[in-house]
Amino acid sequence: MVFFLIFIAIIVIVVLFFVSIYNSLIGLRNRVKNAWSQIDVQLKRRHDLIPNLLETVKGYMKHEREIMENITKYRSQAMDANTVGDKAAAEGMLSGALGQLRVQVENYPDLKANQNFLALQEELTSTENKISFARQAYNDQVLFFNNKIQMFPSNIVAGMFSFKEEEFFEIEDQTEKAVPKVSFN
Secondary structure (H helix, E strand, C coil): CHHHHHHHHHHHHHHHHHHHHHHHHHHHHHHHHHHHHHHHHHHHHHHHHHHHHHHHHHCCCCCCHHHHHHHHHHHHHHHHCCCHHHHHHHHHHHHHHHHHHHHHHCCCHHHHHCHHHHHHHHHHHHHHHHHHHHHHHHHHHHHHHHHHHHCCCHHHHHHHCCCCCCCCCCCCCHHHHCCCCCCCC
């Protein structure tokens, strides 16, 4: 009888241990999803700002049509991307095109003084900063989740319930990774 109670106690402890690990995996997976939704919110805000920025700029930059078309094309690609990797690649191209726009704006002093443009540029800069922070938070959550899936003994539970590693949000565009050159010549 005592051995039976000890056996039942051991079974209960093991079950509670597995339930605890399973619940922590679910919690981490939900944190990853929440972090991704924060990125999505900021990317939507960015995508909504871009048409207004382009409309403001169009009147001044009539011959910079290629940059405008690229921004529009990359914005559409970014909005249509489904996976984290595809979205990261598309957002990298969009960031590069927006960077080209910022460089071209320097040639238009009237545009740089336009209040609508300044307000939109400030909103876009603020959004870019929020995207950067959201990306970092997402990648942190993915790291915690992936570590939990890979480490013993939680990797056993993760394997039993088909938990899969999440993808990091990495910048694909080398222009965004490149360090800007500062020159006073």
